[in-house]
Amino acid sequence: MEKRLTRTEMLFSLGFLFMLVFAVGAFFYGVKMGSDKTEAKFIEQTKHLSSGNVKNATAYQQQDLVSFYHTVFLPYREFQAEWFQTFSKMSTGQLSDPASALKELTSLANQKYAAAGSSSFPASSPLLGQSQVEIMKSLKLFSKAASRGAGSAKSMEVTELIDALNQDAYYVEGVKQAMAGQQNYYSAMLKWSSSIDPNIPDHYEAQSVLQINSWKSLSLTIKNKLMADQLNARKQFASYFPQDLTSRVDEFINSGQASKMKMKTVDSIVDLLISTQAVRSGDFTSSKAKLYADELLPQLPFFYTEQK
Template sequence: MKAKVETEQAAALEAQKEQAKKERLLREQKLYNEQDFIRFYYSVYAPLLKLKQAHFQTMAKLTEAQMEEREAALKQLAEETESILQAVEKDLALAGSPLLAQAKSHFEESLRSYLDGIDEALSDQNSNALNPDGLASRLNLFTNNWLKAQGYLYKAIAMWESVYVNKQALPKELPQTVSVALWKDYPFHYRTYVAAEYLAQMKVYDSFNPEDLTARLDLLFRSQEAATLGIKDVPSAIRLLEATDAVRSGDFKQLHPKLYAGLKAPEIPMYRE
């Protein structure tokens, strides 16, 4: 019993030291530098966005396609995924950005799950296995890993914002429900991290990215529509936008001039107009 207590105390002390070191490095602006985001974007995220686009384009075609065409399309998608996985798995120096390292690891796992899901569908004798609904049931692990990885990525960007823009620590944890008023108080990149976390909680894997959802939420909350509809928190707003198919890939860049003049962000293409 005594040994167990001592082990737990030693582990807690080590965790405190690690946290103190992290806080010191953040104050000294030695974590989450611009170059880490640039390396991550071009080595990891850009290929993943290409695959995401290919996935949704393929899903749109499957419903009307013949069986042979479905098989060919999914085999092509698997080949692209395999190629992207090999590229993403390459070593990348991210010691100064642990959240990006975690995002990379989970994205890799999501790609492996994606390949497993497609392989399972192609091996199934049931013709319904190759339609979008049949595939979705086999890609649950993929989407869970992707959404988790996405959360790490956007938290890393929020961390960059807190260190280099606002110079204020991130909140210790998210509240159980983010109200509209609280959402408006958050800086942009932290709002986008919140959006990514809600997408993960709701298991929403769609063609748009979290910054597109943030832009649509900001537009909604600026209008009188949210109040008219009685929307008081972010989850309710997301459910409304998702149910009405109101969020589109590219919404952030389209709304950027109207909503985000002077926005500071890492120098990566996803934030360029």
């Protein structure tokens, strides 16, 4: 026969359930209060991150420029060096099997493409992300151009093959993307220099015609950015860096050659230097101590180590 609970037992059971519900409620209320306090403390501690100066304080840090150099720009430059070396050997008859060499370039471009995509960069530094995309595109396009060249190598004379590769649509677009990527990287360096020295603007566009007198007063990071602009405008796929071109322009002006030739604009000097192949990789580091001893530069290897 079923035993009924007495009045006392019933009250005790209800009281126990009430205490249990209260205890559980108090526990979750305490958790919520603790969470709110922690969140409020976190918000207070990080208020400065949403201030008007956060963009300048966190965007385009030197560590981001260095990381970009090692993970994106250096792989691209390593491929570029191999590309130039292969074409040099082809043009001088040092390659017995151009098709194999171009296949190796195809493989190398794909390897460097993968390497360049291995890192990501802060959303606060969009120029680096944009440059990464453009450089990766260039490597993929160079891979396709080399692959097509390898397929045509056996049916063409070397001179015909080189001409065909230089006119290949994939190659032409690859150069376009590479130069745009380089330009954005140097624009990022300019933004970095502006965050260090408020006297340097974070953006600079040259006038349609840049006069030599105006050029002389510019900081080095602006000059380098302008030379990256010049190489991009000309789609000049070169083994040297924008700073190498900068140093040659300054040497040309300082030596008095520009004055002797009655040249008034930087554009005309750049045209002359490029057309006469008067710029070499390493020109900047060889003249850095003389021309740019006190100039602000990020700690990037190609500003401090002579490139071969």
